[in-house]
Amino acid sequence: MSRDLSAPEHRRLMLDSVRDYLDQLAEEGLEGLPAERSRGTSQAATKVVPRSSDVLSPTPAPRPAPAPIELLSAYPGLEKTATLTELRSFIGDCKRCKLAPLRTNLVFGVGNPDADLMFVGEAPGADEDARGEPFVGRAGQLLTDIIERGMGLRRGDVYICNVIKCRPPDNRNPEPDEVATCEPFLMRQIDLVRPRAIVALGTFAVQALLRVKTPISRLRGNWQEYRGIKLMPTFHPAYLLRSPGEKRLVWLDIQEVMKLLGVPLPARGSSR
Numbered sequence: 001m002s003r004d005l006s007a008p009e010h011r012r013l014m015l016d017s018v019r020d021y022l023d024q025l026a027e028e029g030l031e032g033l034p035a036e037r038s039r040g041t042s043q044a045a046t047k048v049v050p051r052s053s054d055v056l057s058p059t060p061a062p063r064p065a066p067a068p069i070e071l072l073s074a075y076p077g078l079e080k081t082a083t084l085t086e087l088r089s090f091i092g093d094c095k096r097c098k099l100a101p102l103r104t105n106l107v108f109g110v111g112n113p114d115a116d117l118m119f120v121g122e123a124p125g126a127d128e129d130a131r132g133e134p135f136v137g138r139a140g141q142l143l144t145d146i147i148e149r150g151m152g153l154r155r156g157d158v159y160i161c162n163v164i165k166c167r168p169p170d171n172r173n174p175e176p177d178e179v180a181t182c183e184p185f186l187m188r189q190i191d192l193v194r195p196r197a198i199v200a201l202g203t204f205a206v207q208a209l210l211r212v213k214t215p216i217s218r219l220r221g222n223w224q225e226y227r228g229i230k231l232m233p234t235f236h237p238a239y240l241l242r243s244p245g246e247k248r249l250v251w252l253d254i255q256e257v258m259k260l261l262g263v264p265l266p267a268r269g270s271s272r
């Protein structure tokens with residue numbers, strides 16, 4: 001038979017629950033909690049639901065209309081590519097900018113061609129150049145953790161690519177002429193996937209997509225718009241490897257994305 005708990009017992013139970021919850025977050029690689037609630041929701045720092053490919057769009061929202069064609073006219077026929085496979089064929093063994101002779105592999109993009117969520121990074125690094133796939137090094141593993149352990153999705157549920165498709169030497173930032181030459185491919189990629197939201201990873205991707213010079217530290221966490229699509233700027237996983245204390249901010253940003261997409265925020269005590 002149950003009995004009413006005394007006040008001290010009640011407090012102890014609550015503290016035990018909080019400790020369990022913090023332990024779970026720590027296991028998930030989160031190194032801190034937000035200092036305050038995210039935009040007034042009490043669910044901001046709760047645990048993630050079990051993964052499921054159908055958690056996106058439980059109540060489908062209308063997708064944005066195809067973006068207006070701007071730079072696509074730079075490459076006649078680009079606007080006629082109807083699938084990502086056709087777009088990849090169109091790009092071919094691209095030699096349109098000075099990065100071409102330096103690459104091992106052109107890194108096009110991976111994931112669900114009909115994804116609701118698209119992650120856009122800066123440019124391939126050494127691991128990506130070697131394998132021909134974006135975000136496969138240590139930073140890539142962290143991004144995968146964000147998607148799978150944080151959001152409860154599978155990496156294959158989303159679409160992942162970079163602003164430019166070939167590795168700049170010594171991992172330097174892409175130069176303006178390289179971005180200008182490669183950008184029409186990204187624009188077409190976004191048109192074809194037509195995600196409901198884009199997460200722009202890091203200063204360069206954010207500034208390239210939004211055409212602003214505002215520091216990422218001021219943009220992150222606030223919804224922007226890229227050609228009719230909601231865009232969330234956040235820190236690049238490579239930066240998080242150097243500054244793990246900032247993971248909590250990315251987690252806040254990711255939760256905003258989850259809310260927009262209808263990915264349920266976790267219930268306390270749920271397990272994966």
Ligand code: SF4
Nearest residue numbers: 094097100165166182
């Ligand atoms: S970076 Fe883009 S434009 Fe330059 S060679 Fe690679 S695919 Fe072509």
